[in-house]
Amino acid sequence: MNENVIEVSNLTKRFGHFTAVDHITFNVKRGEIFGFLGANGAGKTTAMQMLCGISLPTEGKGTVAGFDIIKENEKIKRNIGYMSQKFSLYEDLKVWENIRLFGGIYGLSDKVIAEKTDELLEKLNFQHERNTLVKYLPLGWKQKLAFSVAIFHEPNIVFLDEPTGGVDPAMRRQFWEMIYSASDRGITVFVTTHYMDEAEYCNRVSIMVDGHIDALDSPSTLRSQFNTESMDEVFRQLARKAKRAD
Amino acid sequence: MKQLIAFVNKEFHHIFRDSRTLLVILGIPIVQILLFGFAINMEVQDIRVAFYDPTPDAFTTGITERIRQNAYFNYLGKVNSMNEMEVVMRKGKLDLAIVFEQDFQENLVHSGNAAVQLLSNSSDPNRGSISVNYAMAIIADYQKDQMNISQIPFQIQTENRMVYNPLMKSSYMFVPGIMGLVMMIICTIMTSVSIVREKERGTMEVLLASPLKHGTMIFAKTIPYMVISFIDFIIILLLSYFVLDVPVNGSLFLLCLIAILYIFLSLSYGLTISTLVDKQVNAVIISAMTAMIPVLMLSGMIFPIDNMPNVLQYFSTIVPARWFIDAIRKVMIQGQGLTMVWKDVLILIGMTVFLLAVTAVNTKKRLE
Numbered sequence: 163m164n165e166n167v168i169e170v171s172n173l174t175k176r177f178g179h180f181t182a183v184d185h186i187t188f189n190v191k192r193g194e195i196f197g198f199l200g201a202n203g204a205g206k207t208t209a210m211q212m213l214c215g216i217s218l219p220t221e222g223k224g225t226v227a228g229f230d231i232i233k234e235n236e237k238i239k240r241n242i243g244y245m246s247q248k249f250s251l252y253e254d255l256k257v258w259e260n261i262r263l264f265g266g267i268y269g270l271s272d273k274v275i276a277e278k279t280d281e282l283l284e285k286l287n288f289q290h291e292r293n294t295l296v297k298y299l300p301l302g303w304k305q306k307l308a309f310s311v312a313i314f315h316e317p318n319i320v321f322l323d324e325p326t327g328g329v330d331p332a333m334r335r336q337f338w339e340m341i342y343s344a345s346d347r348g349i350t351v352f353v354t355t356h357y358m359d360e361a362e363y364c365n366r367v368s369i370m371v372d373g374h375i376d377a378l379d380s381p382s383t384l385r386s387q388f389n390t391e392s393m394d395e396v397f398r399q400l401a402r403k404a405k406r407a408d
Numbered sequence: 409m410k411q412l413i414a415f416v417n418k419e420f421h422h423i424f425r426d427s428r429t430l431l432v433i434l435g436i437p438i439v440q441i442l443l444f445g446f447a448i449n450m451e452v453q454d455i456r457v458a459f460y461d462p463t464p465d466a467f468t469t470g471i472t473e474r475i476r477q478n479a480y481f482n483y484l485g486k487v488n489s490m491n492e493m494e495v496v497m498r499k500g501k502l503d504l505a506i507v508f509e510q511d512f513q514e515n516l517v518h519s520g521n522a523a524v525q526l527l528s529n530s531s532d533p534n535r536g537s538i539s540v541n542y543a544m545a546i547i548a549d550y551q552k553d554q555m556n557i558s559q560i561p562f563q564i565q566t567e568n569r570m571v572y573n574p575l576m577k578s579s580y581m582f583v584p585g586i587m588g589l590v591m592m593i594i595c596t597i598m599t600s601v602s603i604v605r606e607k608e609r610g611t612m613e614v615l616l617a618s619p620l621k622h623g624t625m626i627f628a629k630t631i632p633y634m635v636i637s638f639i640d641f642i643i644i645l646l647l648s649y650f651v652l653d654v655p656v657n658g659s660l661f662l663l664c665l666i667a668i669l670y671i672f673l674s675l676s677y678g679l680t681i682s683t684l685v686d687k688q689v690n691a692v693i694i695s696a697m698t699a700m701i702p703v704l705m706l707s708g709m710i711f712p713i714d715n716m717p718n719v720l721q722y723f724s725t726i727v728p729a730r731w732f733i734d735a736i737r738k739v740m741i742q743g744q745g746l747t748m749v750w751k752d753v754l755i756l757i758g759m760t761v762f763l764l765a766v767t768a769v770n771t772k773k774r775l776e
Contacts, residue, residue, distance in 0.1 A: 216616040236619065244617035248610025254425045255418060266414025267620045295425075321617075 165192045167319055167350050168213065170224035170231075175208050175217065182208040184373035185222065190352060192318075195345050197361050198354040200370030201401050206354045207247060209370070210321055213352070214244050227318045240268075243312035243320035243349075247327070251308050253297035257288065260296055261311055268315035282310050302333030306340060313344050320344065322353040326360065338363050358394040369397060371404050411620055415628035422602065423632055433598065437590045437640045441647045444582045452538040457504045458484045460493050465513035467554070471524070474546050475506065481542070493527075503529050504539045583648040584736035585709025587641060587667065588729035592674045592703050594637045597695040599678030602629055604691040622771060630675045637674070641667045657743030666739065666749070669756050670732045674699070676763035677728075683770035703729040731755045 168190035175183040183205040190196045200206045211217035213226050215235025224231045227241040244250075251260045258279055265275035283289045286306060296304060305325055313320050322341075326334045338360065345351050353364070361367050361381055368378040377384055377400060381393055388396045423430060457475060461468045476483040484502065487493045496502045505527040509515065516522040526543050530536030603626075606612040615625060645663075648654040656663065677699060685691050703709060706720060707729035713721055724730050735752035738744040746753070 211613075214617040216613065239617060239619045242617065244614055246610050246613040246617075248613070250611055250614040252418065252422070252611065255421055259418070259421060263414050263418050264618070267411050267615075267618050269410060269619070 166190065167192045167228075168196075168224070168226050168352070170213070170222070172222035173209065173212060173219050173224055174221035175205075175212060176220045181373055183212070183219075186370070186373075186375045188368055188375060188378055190319075190350060192350055193345060193348050194366065195341060195351045195353065195364045197364030197367035198352060198370070199358075199361055199367055199397065200354070201404055204370040204404070205373040206370055207323055210323055210352070210354065214242060214321055215239055241318045243315065243317040245308050245312040245320070245322045245325055247323040249304060249308065251296050251304065251311060254295060256293050256295055257283070257299075257307065258292045260307070261314065264311050265314055270315060278314065282314070286310060302329045302337070305329055305333075306337060309337065309340055313349055316347075317349065319350040319352060322351065324354050324356065326355065326357065334360070358392065358397055361393045361397075367393070369400050371400050376400050376403075412624050412628050415620070415625060416631050419602070419629060419632045423636070429598075433594050433636055433640070434643070436593065437586065437644045438647065440586045440590060441583075441644060441652070444586060445647075445652045452535050452542070453480055455481050455503045455535075455539045455542065456484050456501065457481045457506060457539075457543070458493060458496060458502055459486045460488075460490060460505065460507045461486060461512075462508070462510050463512065467513045467516060467522075468508045470554075471508075471547055471550050472506075474550050475543060478542070478546060497527070497529055500529070500531075503535065504543060506543060580654060580737070580741050582709060583644065583652065583654050584733045584740060585703075585707065585729075587644050587736060588670070588707055588709060588733045589700070589703045590640050590644065591637045591667070591671055592677075592699045592729060593695075594640060595633050595671055595674030596678040596681065596699040597692060598633050598636075599630055599675055600681040600685075600691040600695050601688050602633075603679070603682035604685055604688050607686050608688055626679060626771075630679070633675060633678075634671055637671050638668065641671075654740070656740055658739035658745065662746060662749075663736065663739050666732065666735050666753065666756075669753065669760070670728070673728050673732075673756055673760040673763065676760050676767060679767045680763050680770070683767055702727040706730065707733050709733060728756060728759050 166189040168188075170189070171187045172185045173183060173187070174181065174185050186209060198206055198210065208217060212219050212231060213224070215226070215231060215238040219232065226238045229235075229237040229241070231238065252263070255263065261279050261282065262275055265278070270278075283292055288303075288307070291299065291303075296307070299307065309320075309322065309325060312322070326337055329337065334357070341351050341353070341363075353360075355361065364381065366378065366380050367384065368375045369384075370376070377387075377396070379387070384396050385391065385393065388399055390396060390399075423433075459468075459472050461472065472486075475481050481504075484496075487496065490507070493502075493505050493507070497505060505525075507525040507527065509523045509525075512522045512524070524547065526540050528536040528540045606615065616622075641664075645656070649656060678695065681691055681694050681698075685694060702724075705711065706713075706716075706724040706727045708724070709729070713724050713730065716724065731752040735749040735756075738749050738752075742748075
């Protein structure tokens with residue numbers, strides 16, 4: 163369990179004069195649920211995109227799933243799943259067509275795709291929605307489906323960018339159960355969120371402020387370190403220092 | 409390969425699920441052909457004509473009968489005075505008035521010269537001048553016959569300019585133009601929009617984070633539009649051949665080859681645009697401004713290039729449709745072979761290569 167699947171040191175991203183991510187250094191262990199917290203504009207999404215190999219760092223280095231994020235980003239892509247902040251499935255495709263598309267993109271055979279599709283729909287209790295166009299699904303269902311599609315090819319790591327934004331609390335609860343079940347299967351979960359109650363569900367969290375990582379530890383350690391009862395308060399104390407406006 | 413099939417499949421689903429877009433891309437060629445073929449009719453027909461003939465004689469009656477029997481004219485009758493003629497024309501009931509001078513035959517026989525006045529209602533200048541041309545041609549025809557019969561050296565002053573049938577000419581002109589326009593619209597606008605839509609909706613990010621090769625994605629994006637625009641090309645060809653009677657005088661194979669080349673070029677242009685913008689609206693505006701309007705204005709589809717000011721003539725050389733339309737006209741209408749269109753073909757190939765190179769340079773494999 164102590165093997166690091168993500169190792170990053172001094173990772174930096176500048177856009178012109180603006181430093182979105184400023185020398186961040188951290189490790190994530192295999193099977194861990196790693197919460198990546200921060201206010202809007204703190205640099206979370208940019209950092210995540212560098213880890214996924216879709217944005218080139220200005221400075222610093224790192225490895226994801228054992229591959230260099232600068233030179234081997236194509237290999238990284240085979241070993242990760244990614245769920246973007248914007249809804250990442252195709253609304254005008256049916257549920258099963260979306261699953262088949264991404265299965266095909268990740269190179270799974272038709273047979274495997276067919277088997278896993280049945281399995282997945284059953285697990286989500288989605289069988290009757292197989293032929294529904296995705297745009298007709300409620301938001302919470304869409305997000306559950308998007309997550310299932312992101313881990314359909316059994317990646318080492320899955321990156322989730324605010325997966326529960328706008329989803330109601332009951333649905334968020336179910337969503338986190340899915341995250342736990344993925345983690346139990348050995349998939350490392352790297353998740354950004356705005357909800358501090360969700361931070362409590364993570365094994366470890368980092369809190370980004372203005373492009374820096376200002377705190378990184380398990381939720382319980384952070385709470386005692388900041389001498390408070392809730393992650394909410396920890397976050398507020400750190401966020402108060404932020405100079406960047408939304 | 410598997411990725412490619414999965415992706416092409418998805419693209420076809422996008423198109424077929426969006427029934428409005430599908431209607432537009434398959435409807436455009438049909439509507440255009442029917443519009444230009446029937447509604448926008450350059451041919452002048454049903455010319456309402458009346459005569460004023462103060463002293464009827466063999467010649468004036470002969471001319472009157474000829475015009476009366478011509479299918480393009482609708483004979484309204486004779487009037488008894490110029491005033492009456494004016495009243496009728498003012499009411500808009502008359503297109504052409506033909507007025508013989510007093511003692512037409514006598515003048516013709518004695519002095520060798522007689523005048524006939526053609527008054528056209530030129531509130532529609534095109535219709536007006538074409539009516540006059542028709543009538544002059546008929547009079548000239550009559551004169552020639554009379555000279556052969558009677559050997560009398562006389563002359564009726566006319567000028568003959570009816571060297572072609574306007575309907576045929578206009579459809580010969582616009583069919584290649586519509587091909588150029590429709591394929592440009594579909595390939596350029598549709599491909600650029602479909603790629604930019606992925607950027608706008610955020611699905612592009614997910615695709616970038618997947619092992620899908622960028623080249624595979626681009627290629628997969630273009631296939632459906634290639635197929636659809638070729639279908640459009642066939643639709644236009646069939647409609648022009650069977651409905652508008654435009655012949656295919658040259659090699660059908662060469663014609664298809666030129667069309668495919670032009671489709672490639674339009675697709676490349678769509679890809680180039682997609683690398684430059686991030687919003688669907690911008691993609692549409694840029695495609696429409698730079699692809700559609702030049703095709704309409706500067707390709708020779710409607711306005712002859714030779715009649716343009718020099719600046720515009722130079723500018724028209726960078727409009728791909730100009731070369732495409734030129735090549736299609738040569739092959740389809742004039743029945744020329746590759747030896748006559750190699751220059752157009754080379755220019756189109758050059759433009760395609762240039763656009764693909766620009767696209768390759770601009771393509772971002774990572775987000776910025």
